Structures are given as C-alpha cells and as structure tokens.
Amino acid sequence: MLIQISLKLIDIKDVKTLFLIALFSFNSYSVDFSYLKDSTKGLYTDVFIVEKDNEKVIEKYFRGYDKNSKHFSWSMAKTIAGIIFSKAVDEKLIDFDEKLNKYFTYKYRDPSILNIAQMSSGIKFKESYTSVPVDADVIKMLYLDGVKDGSVNYTLSLSPRKELPGKHYYYSSGDSNIMMGILQKVMTKEKYLNYPWVSFFDPLEIKASFEIDSKGTFLGSSYMYMTPEEYLKIGRLILNDGIYKGRRIISKSYLKLLYEPARGAHLNAVGSSMLKSYSMQTSLNKFNPIKSLPPEFSHLPEDSIIIIGHQGQLLVVSKSANLIILRLATDRKKNLDRNKFFKDIYLELKEKNLSYQVSIDSYRNEYDKLEDKAKDKSNLSRLKNIFQFIYVPKLIKRLAAKEYCSCTKVVKRKKELCLEDLKNSLPILPFFIEEKDNIISSSFLFFPAKAEFINEKLGCRLLHN
Amino acid sequence: MNQVLILDKNLNKALTSYPINKWDRIIYSPIYQSEVQKKFCNEVFSNLYNFNQSIEFRPNVKIDDQNNTKFFIASWDCYEERKRFDFKNFQFIVHNSLIDQFNFSNKTFFTSFRREVEEIIPNHFNEAIQIEFKSVVEKLNSYFSSNAPSTYFETRNQLFGDDFSTKFSALLSHGLLDVKYLWNQVSKYEEDKVKNKSTYWIKFELLWRDFFYHSYQFYKNRIFSKNGHKGKLDFERISLDEAKIMKSAYHTPYILSALKELTKTGYLSNRMRQIFASFLINDLNLDWREGALLFEKYLIDFDVYSNQGNWQYLAGIGHDPLGKRYFNIEKQIKQYDPLKKYLTLWA
Numbered sequence: 103m104l105i106q107i108s109l110k111l112i113d114i115k116d117v118k119t120l121f122l123i124a125l126f127s128f129n130s131y132s133v134d135f136s137y138l139k140d141s142t143k144g145l146y147t148d149v150f151i152v153e154k155d156n157e158k159v160i161e162k163y164f165r166g167y168d169k170n171s172k173h174f175s176w177s178m179a180k181t182i183a184g185i186i187f188s189k190a191v192d193e194k195l196i197d198f199d200e201k202l203n204k205y206f207t208y209k210y211r212d213p214s215i216l217n218i219a220q221m222s223s224g225i226k227f228k229e230s231y232t233s234v235p236v237d238a239d240v241i242k243m244l245y246l247d248g249v250k251d252g253s254v255n256y257t258l259s260l261s262p263r264k265e266l267p268g269k270h271y272y273y274s275s276g277d278s279n280i281m282m283g284i285l286q287k288v289m290t291k292e293k294y295l296n297y298p299w300v301s302f303f304d305p306l307e308i309k310a311s312f313e314i315d316s317k318g319t320f321l322g323s324s325y326m327y328m329t330p331e332e333y334l335k336i337g338r339l340i341l342n343d344g345i346y347k348g349r350r351i352i353s354k355s356y357l358k359l360l361y362e363p364a365r366g367a368h369l370n371a372v373g374s375s376m377l378k379s380y381s382m383q384t385s386l387n388k389f390n391p392i393k394s395l396p397p398e399f400s401h402l403p404e405d406s407i408i409i410i411g412h413q414g415q416l417l418v419v420s421k422s423a424n425l426i427i428l429r430l431a432t433d434r435k436k437n438l439d440r441n442k443f444f445k446d447i448y449l450e451l452k453e454k455n456l457s458y459q460v461s462i463d464s465y466r467n468e469y470d471k472l473e474d475k476a477k478d479k480s481n482l483s484r485l486k487n488i489f490q491f492i493y494v495p496k497l498i499k500r501l502a503a504k505e506y507c508s509c510t511k512v513v514k515r516k517k518e519l520c521l522e523d524l525k526n527s528l529p530i531l532p533f534f535i536e537e538k539d540n541i542i543s544s545s546f547l548f549f550p551a552k553a554e555f556i557n558e559k560l561g562c563r564l565l566h567n
Numbered sequence: 568m569n570q571v572l573i574l575d576k577n578l579n580k581a582l583t584s585y586p587i588n589k590w591d592r593i594i595y596s597p598i599y600q601s602e603v604q605k606k607f608c609n610e611v612f613s614n615l616y617n618f619n620q621s622i623e624f625r626p627n628v629k630i631d632d633q634n635n636t637k638f639f640i641a642s643w644d645c646y647e648e649r650k651r652f653d654f655k656n657f658q659f660i661v662h663n664s665l666i667d668q669f670n671f672s673n674k675t676f677f678t679s680f681r682r683e684v685e686e687i688i689p690n691h692f693n694e695a696i697q698i699e700f701k702s703v704v705e706k707l708n709s710y711f712s713s714n715a716p717s718t719y720f721e722t723r724n725q726l727f728g729d730d731f732s733t734k735f736s737a738l739l740s741h742g743l744l745d746v747k748y749l750w751n752q753v754s755k756y757e758e759d760k761v762k763n764k765s766t767y768w769i770k771f772e773l774l775w776r777d778f779f780y781h782s783y784q785f786y787k788n789r790i791f792s793k794n795g796h797k798g799k800l801d802f803e804r805i806s807l808d809e810a811k812i813m814k815s816a817y818h819t820p821y822i823l824s825a826l827k828e829l830t831k832t833g834y835l836s837n838r839m840r841q842i843f844a845s846f847l848i849n850d851l852n853l854d855w856r857e858g859a860l861l862f863e864k865y866l867i868d869f870d871v872y873s874n875q876g877n878w879q880y881l882a883g884i885g886h887d888p889l890g891k892r893y894f895n896i897e898k899q900i901k902q903y904d905p906l907k908k909y910l911t912l913w914a
Binding site (some may be wrong): 192203205206207208209210250251252254256258259261328363 | 787788789790792799800801803804805806854
C-alpha cells in the first residue's frame with residue numbers, strides 16, 4: 103500500500119500544479135521570489151516570514167504547513183541549545199573557563215568549555231556531507247555508531263585536529279552535543295530532562311520538542327521542533343536584549359558573548375567560508391579585522407545574528423534594522439543562494455520604503471576585491487555542492503524510521519506528506535514503514551530499524567537493536 | 568629559521584635522526600607527576616648532559632611559542648596529546664618500535680600479529696644507532712655478560728631481585744635505549760652464547776610492546792574508553808583517589824607492600840603488577856582506568872600503550888578473548904614468595 107502512495111506522489115499533474123501554485127503565490131511582490139519553491143532545484147520552502155519594525159511584511163505558508171505546525175530545526179537547534187546551556191552558567195553550575203577533562207576524558211586535547219561553544223574544540227569531526235556521505239561523522243553520530251554509544255562518546259572517540267583549541271574554527275555538531283553532555287553531568291537525570299523547559303521554554307511560553315539520544319543526552323546539534331510563531335519569539339527575544347514580558351531570559355553576559363565574534367573564527371576558519379564569523383553556536387555577519395575580510399552576507403546588517411539549519415532553515419535577527427527573517431524549509435540540496443535571498447528581501451523592503459543599512463554599504467571595496475578572486479575558483483565550488491545521500495541500507499532504514507517518527511508524531515504532518523519529504527532526502531525508501539505502539543519500524547525485508555516516540559516534549563529517538 | 572629540539576621521551580631516536588649541529592637549542596622537558604618520576608628524570612638528564620653539555624633541562628614547563636622558530640618534539644606517548652606544546656610550527660619525532668608500520672585491523676590478535684611479524688623481522692637491524700649513554704652501556708654490559716638472558720623464562724615471575732628480569736623497560740620508555748639495538752643485542756647473545764626459550768621470550772615480550780603500540784595506531788582514543796576499544800564507548804571522567812586505594816589495601820599486606828614499592832621506587836615486578844591489578848579490579852571493584860592512572864603517576868617505565876593494553880587485558884576487555892583474569896593472592900604467594908621475603912622487605 104505504501105508503494106502505491108509513493109507512486110501517486112510523483113504524478114506529473116501534481117508537480118505541475120505545485121509549480122503553478124508556487125508561481126502565483128509570490129505574485130504580489132515586486133521582487134521575484136518564486137525560485138524559493140523551485141522543486142527542480144531542490145528548494146522546498148514551507149514558511150517564509152519577514153518582520154520589520156514589529157510588523158509582518160511578508161508571511162507565507164506552503165506545503166501543508168501553517169502558523170501552528172511544528173517544524174524541524176536541524177542545526178538551528180544549536181543556538182537555542184547554547185542559550186539553554188548559558189542558563190546553567192548563570193546558575194553557576196558550570197563555568198565557561200572550565201576544561202573538558204573535568205567532565206570527560208579526551209586524551210589529546212583539553213579545550214575549555216568556551217572553546218567548545220565556539221566550535222574550536224580541536225576534535226576532528228567530519229561535518230561535511232560532500233564526500234562519501236557514510237564517512238561523515240555527523241551521519242555516523244546521529245544514525246549509525248552514535249546510536250549505540252551516545253553522541254558524546256562517539257565524538258570523544260575521534261582523533262584530534264592538528265589545529266589547537268581556541269586557535270581555529272571548525273563547524274562541528276559533535277561540539278554542540280558535548281555541551282549537552284556536560285549539562286547532563288551537573289544535574290540529576292530528572293532535572294536535566296526538564297531543564298530546557300523549566301529554564302527557557304516555559305518562561306517564553308514555547309511548547310517545543312527537544313529530542314534525546316540513547317544515553318538520554320539532548321541532541322542539541324539537530325533535533326528541536328517549534329512552530330513558526332515560536333521561532334519568531336526567539337528572534338524577538340534576541341531583538342529585545344533577552345527580555346520577555348519584563349523578565350530577563352538571556353543574561354547580559356551571555357548576550358555580550360553572543361555578539362562578540364570568536365577569535366578562532368577570525369584567525370583560522372577551517373573547512374568553511376573564509377568570511378565566516380561565529381560566536382556562541384551562532385553565525386555573525388562581522389568584519390574580520392585580523393584578515394581584513396568583509397562580512398559574509400553583503401545584504402544583511404553588520405549586527406545580524408544568523409541561525410542556519412541544514413535543510414535551508416534560516417532565522418536572522420538584526421537589532422539595528424529591527425528585522426527578523428524566518429525561512430523554514432525542507433530543501434533537498436544546500437542550493438539556496440543565501441546572499442541572493444537576503445538581497446531580494448532587502449530590495450523588496452526598500453521598494454516598500456522600509457530600507458535599512460546593510461554591510462555592503464560600508465565594505466563595498468572589499469567585496470569587489472573578493473569577487474575578482476572568486477571568479478577563478480567558481481568551477482571548484484560547484485563540485486562541492488553535490489549533496490549525495492547515503493548508500494547503506496542500515497542508514498536509510500534508521501534515517502527513515504527516525505525522521506518519519508518525528509514528522510508524523512512531533513510535527514504531526516500527514517503521513518503522505520512525510521513520505522514525500524523522506525523521498526526528497528533519500529535515494530530510495532525502505533519497503534516497509536510500520537507503526538505499532540508508538541514504535542516506528544522501517545525495513546527493506548528483515549532487521550527493521552526502530553524509532554520510539556517518547557512523548558510530546560522529548561519526541562522520538564532511535565532504538566539500538 | 569631557528570630549529571629547536573624538545574626532548575621528552577624519545578631521546579635516542581631524536582638525537583640520532585639529525586646531525587647535532589642542526590639545532591640552535593636542545594631542551595629536555597619531561598612531564599613527571601611524582602617524586603620518583605622526578606628523580607628518574609634527573610638521572611636521565613645526567614646521561615644527556617654527559618652526551619652534550621648544551622642541552623637545557625626545563626621539566627614540566629610550558630615553552631613559549633615564538634615566530635621564526637621551528638620546534639621538533641621528540642615524544643613517544645600518544646604524541647598528539649601535548650597540551651603544553653602550543654606551537655604553530657612543529658614536527659614530531661616518534662617511533663621507538665621494531666616495526667615501523669603494520670597493517671592492524673580490528674581482527675588482529677597478538678598471535679596473528681606475532682606470526683606475521685616474525686616472518687619479516689630480521690635478526691639484526693642495520694639501521695639501529697645507539698648513543699653510548701652511561702647508564703645504557705652499563706646496563707647492557709652487565710646484563711648480557713651474565714647468564715641472566717638464558718634463564719629469563721624461568722626467573723621472570725619472581726617478585727624481586729637483581730637480574731630476574733631484564734629491567735630495560737625504563738630505558739626503553741624514555742627512549743634512552745633504541746629497541747632495535749636491544750633486539751640486535753639479544754640476537755648477538757643467541758649467536759655467541761645460548762639460544763633457548765628464554766632468549767626467545769625476551770624477544771617475545773618486545774613484540775608485545777610493539778603490538779600495543781600498533782593497536783593504538785588503529786584504535787586511537789578508544790584505548791581510553793572504560794569498556795575497552797571493542798566495547799561500548801564510555802569516556803566518563805574518573806579521578807584517581809589514592810587515599811581510597813591505600814585505605815582499602817590496608818588489610819592486605821601484599822597489596823600494601825606493592826603500593827609502597829610502587830610509590831617509593833617507581834617499579835613493580837611483572838607478577839606483582841598483575842596481582843595488584845587483579846586486586847583492584849576484582850576485589851575492590853574499582854574502574855580499571857583508576858589503576859592505570861595510578862601507574863601513570865608513579866611508574867618510571869610508564870609507557871602509555873603497554874599500560875592501557877595490559878590493564879584492559881586484566882579487566883577482560885582487551886585483545887585477549889579469555890575474559891576477566893582473577894589472581895588469588897594466597898595462591899600466588901604460595902607459588903612465588905613461599906618464604907615471605909617480599910613481605911619482610913616492604914612491610
């Protein structure tokens with residue numbers, strides 16, 4: 103029966119109608135935003151909201167999503183988990199100056215917790231999906247070896263980078279999960295499993311889901327689920343200097359850290375854009391004074407905080423422009439040209455007399471220099487964008503079980519639509535996906551992979567069999 | 568650019584790999600955790616000083632990074648773990664092993680390792696160069712001129728004495744003695760004097776040392792996990808509580824003696840190490856890593872690979888498939904110290 107459903111979904115008529123809807127839905131803007139829904143390029147926008155001066159200028163929902171439906175955060179979770187971690191620092195349970203080896207054994211390096219929060223732990227964690235996907239540690243941590251041993255243990259079993267802690271920047275989901283592992287160490291199990299809600303979500307009146315791994319550690323790197331309105335709330339919280347309804351949620355000291363670029367990111371950004379500026383689990387748009395490089399996004403204000411998820415999710419907050427941009431998506435490839443996207447928003451708002459100052463206004467010369475350099479390397483960078491997924495059946499089974507569980511149980515999306523999303527990210531679907539007593543099992547023939555739905559708050563987790 | 572050599576544990580190899588006038592500075596900078604280790608490092612330095620008077624001695628010190636300087640760091644222990652070496656421009660000098668490269672896989676056991684290695688390993692390594700450090704020369708001369716090598720197999724399980732074991736371990740772990748040179752010496756002894764099970768067994772133990780080293784090259788950080796490299800990963804932090812171990816050993820005279828010998832001399836016989844480890848793991852139910860930490864702090868012949876490997880072996884999670892090892896102390900004593908000489912020496 104399931105095969106039939108999936109066959110129906112690739113009906114040509116459906117694709118055509120989707121495309122037509124896409125074209126018409128963006129018609130009211132002077133700037134052409136229709137590429138955001140161009141499924142031929144792997145772009146599937148679900149929610150697109152721009153809030154300027156506390157008013158929603160653009161608000162669009164697609165593909166069965168609406169105001170009240172939860173959405174996958176992917177890596178956007180890092181920033182929010184970082185804020186939750188900072189609550190424990192405020193309570194003096196942890197100090198950013200403490201060393202990792204106080205809590206765990208990692209024989210090669212001893213980064214401080216601040217180093218870890220700033221993605222500079224010195225652990226050789228392979229984040230990219232570009233080469234052989236099964237080789238990527240992020241996939242292994244979430245769906246393969248990490249299921250058995252827990253994400254923290256998996257990360258700590260890796261060898262070190264040659265760069266030293268605090269002297270480089272390498273985007274790593276492992277670092278985010280180590281932070282959650284440290285948080286787990288300083289409190290009882292019961293307190294830990296309620297901590298994100300008690301310390302952060304409840305005061306903000308957010309009903310988020312936040313998933314855990316087999317060791318009960320929150321997967322701060324990837325799995326958080328919130329409604330668009332709730333993502334906006336987090337944007338407004340940052341915009342409002344960490345104060346919600348007269349109550350301080352983010353401490354002043356952490357806000358300062360949040361806006362201050364990590365030295366490592368400016369010194370030596372390994373394996374990512376040279377222009378990258380990064381602070382506490384979040385990207386910034388700052389000028390790099392060490393290498394005198396302009397901010398990464400030319401059409402965003404320089405004081406922006408940019409929260410990025412791997413399927414094209416974006417949450418941008420800028421205080422100087424009083425601007426929040428939210429895009430929730432289920433992109434198949436990392437194909438969204440973010441700079442073009444931000445430029446289009448800038449032009450669209452300029453048209454409506456809602457202009458704001460962006461970084462290209464101050465650093466035009468530096469951008470021109472960069473453009474000349476980039477022309478020579480354009481061919482190489484295209485090769486890097488091939489997003490191949492996974493050939494190992496075990497991985498496909500596990501990924502399908504976990505994501506299908508989260509999609510149907512946490513996001514509460516229709517089963518057909520969930521299957522469609524899965525099909526976008528996997529080369530082949532498992533033949534059987536079944537649900538029984540809150541356990542989703544998926545298999546090709548034998549040895550099903552199982553994901554268990556715990557509850558509304560803690561969502562789903564993979565079971566090790 | 569200045570060339571600075573930092574010596575830690577791989578001394579002979581580092582000093583013979585390049586001509587000595589290559590270096591602008593040579594600094595001996597060992598890490599030690601206890602008084603016994605400190606004392607031994609002083610002894611090592613006197614050897615180095617006799618060899619070359621320009622070598623500086625700066626133990627447990629963080630050396631500042633400087634521009635225009637290239638650092639060569641000689642170390643054998645998990646050479647990537649160098650918290651105090653905060654250098655931009657550096658190169659490691661490693662290897663004090665018999666086999667430079669071995670294709671280790673997760674199915675390699677010692678027996679298969681030995682079989683494979685014995686086919687390719689020569690009787691004499693031509694490339695072995697040994698500096699004539701005073702203590703090395705003395706030790707080699709006295710050991711190989713005696714009958715001890717030909718009785719090693721029978722005497723190696725004694726608890727104390729002068730020549731019951733080779734006692735080359737401290738020289739090897741600090742790299743004063745080149746392991747290939749030692750291998751050559753054993754081969755020479757076999758050709759000149761006697762070749763029997765005992766001389767073979769010295770080589771056999773040297774191969775174990777290499778086996779643990781190559782095991783680390785394959786399993787990396789996993790050798791520090793609580794459940795061993797094959798079990799479930801667990802990197803939970805443990806701390807060494809010496810007072811607790813001392814207190815629980817108080818009513819077991821042999822263990823107390825072993826603790827005294829360990830903390831005062833930095834040395835334990837092979838048999839005593841095993842009895843001690845078995846006591847800690849099986850009778851006190853301590854985490855084996857705590858015992859490994861204790862050894863790391865006191866042994867003057869501490870070698871991270873052999874230490875982790877042997878503790879794992881005793882805890883039943885190492886390469887050996889036989890499971891947990893239990894040593895009944897009374898039975899062991901009856902066999903190896905019937906006259907209670909060891910006890911009267913240390914208690």
